[in-house]
Amino acid sequence: MLEAAGLLILGLILLVWSADKLVFGAAAVARNFGVSPMIIGMTILAMGSSAPEMMVSATAAMANKTDTAVGNVLGSNIANIALILGITAMIKPLSIGATVLRREMPLMIAITILAGILLKDDYLGYGEGILLLGLFVLFILGMQQISRREKKQGKAVIDTHEEDIPQDVPNIKAGMWVLLGLILLPVAANLLIDNAVIIAKAFGMSDLVIGLTIISIGTSLPELAASLAGVLKGEDDMAVGNIIGSNIFNILAVMGLPGIIQPSYVSEYAMGRDFWVMLGISLLLVVIALGKSRRINRIEGGILFIVFVAYQSYLFMNMSA
Secondary structure (H helix, E strand, O other): OHHHHHHHHHHHHHHHHHHHHHHHHHHHHHHHOOOOHHHHHHHHHHHHOOHHHHHHHHHHHHOOOHHHHHHHHHHHHHHHHHHHHHHHHHHOOEEOOHHHHHHHHHHHHHHHHHHHHHHOOOEEOHHHHHHHHHHHHHHHHHHHHHHHHHHHOOOOOOHHHHOOOOOOOOHHHHHHHHHHHHHHHHHHHHHHHHHHHHHHHHHOOOHHHHHHHHHHHHHOHHHHHHHHHHHHOOOHHHHHHHHHHHHHHHHHHHOHHHHHHOOEEOOHHHHHHHHHHHHHHHHHHHHHHOOOOOEEOHHHHHHHHHHHHHHHHHHHHOOOO
16 A cells, blocks of 8 residues: 555656656747747647646546546646635735636636536547537637737737747757657556556545545646746736636546547536536636635635635545545
8 A cells, every 4th residue: 555655656746747848848849840939838838737637537548447537627627726726825815817807717617517518417428528629629729819919919918938938958858858758648647547546446435536636636736836836926817827727628628538538427426516516616716706806815715725625525535436
């Protein structure tokens, strides 16, 4: 058991590290070949923080563990808002811009509701996977068009992303990071999934609960790092925007993959319990954001964090569900 726990932690660390190096190398190669910083920021960098979830869900689906893949999506979205924004707001209150309120938050709620519609029959099928990934592509293209328009209007909405794009990295070095990331990501994902299964069996945890707890928290670490970095730089919109963007990516791309790879039934608890928690926490974020101050203060961050702890405690008390 201790060996499995150690290997699981190693898998999580390796997963996050290899995803970061893959994104670094891919962004450098793209820049060297003349891809505009805007496109790199809106695609490679924006999706980079969701790479661990994508790899874990694909690996879980190939192992016929769709419950773990779906649990990873639902759990990560819950952790993104309740845990990550909660902790971040407790460190420093977060202001929420008008654009985020007007555009990104309604889109997140709409896509969250779509997830519920698709899961209402407790089945994630091939057609649903195609639909989600198709919407993901449209989402990326739409965000690129919006970014181009706003940049022409002098609204540099992705300057924060562009600052993170590596410069003057030789193609050979960048290519090596891409290759290393591509090799290590599946190794790390398999290490994580295999040892999570060992731990789950030892404690009587269901595949869904292991995805909702250990795996989802672990794969949300890049979002935590990005949000803390954003708020410490005074870029509150970046911190909140990363979370909302990650939740959208998770539903469209990460949940779409297992539908295509391994169409199958999922636990009734995913829709009957965990979807409603995800939707409720998403709506709670909207209610907080619509307050007079248009910010998440320390008390509200504490409330989000307490909700997360309560939810996780409930899951651990009902591990077989």
